[in-house]
Amino acid sequence: MQKVLIVEPHPQVLAALAELVEEEPGYELVGAVATITQAIPQISDLTPDVILVDADTANQESHLLGRQLGELLPMPLLVLLSAATEPHEECPESSAKTPPIRILKTDAPEFLRSLTA
Structure with missing residues (x-):
């Protein structure tokens, strides 16, 4: 079971992402916060x-998270969700072992399924 934390400032989007994670087999929602x-x-x-x-x-804040992530927890996958039709390629610097990934918010269901496949 993969544990997921969501960080999303928009309440409706946060609720939709939380519901998506809860309904997706193989995932457990461990937290959902705005910032x-x-x-x-x-x-x-x-x-x-x-x-x-x-x-x-x-x-x-996103740069702070990227820098601290490796110190706090070395293995989580940091996924940046964008509503832009062409998400910017640059990701914040991260000390985590896995570099951040940037995807469209609309691709989140497919992306989560690909991680458990």
């Missing part, structure tokens, strides 16, 4: 395997 600042203190306790983060509101 990276809220997520960072929870990461060590929740030990997520996948962290879904809204990339469209990315700012210093």
Whole structure:
């Protein structure tokens, strides 16, 4: 079972992503918060395997998460979700062992299924 933490500032999108994760076989929703600042203190306790983060509101917080992730938990997959039709290729610098991935929010269901396939 892959544990997922969601970071999304828009309540409706957060609820939809949480429902998606809960309904997807092989995944457990361990947390859903609005900001990276809220997520960072929870990461060590929740030990997520996948962290879904809204990339469209990315700012210093997303860089902070990327830098601290390797220290907090070395193996989670950081996935930046974008609503843009062509997500920007650059991802925040990360000390995690797996580099961040950027995908469209509409591709989240297919992406999650690909991880358990």
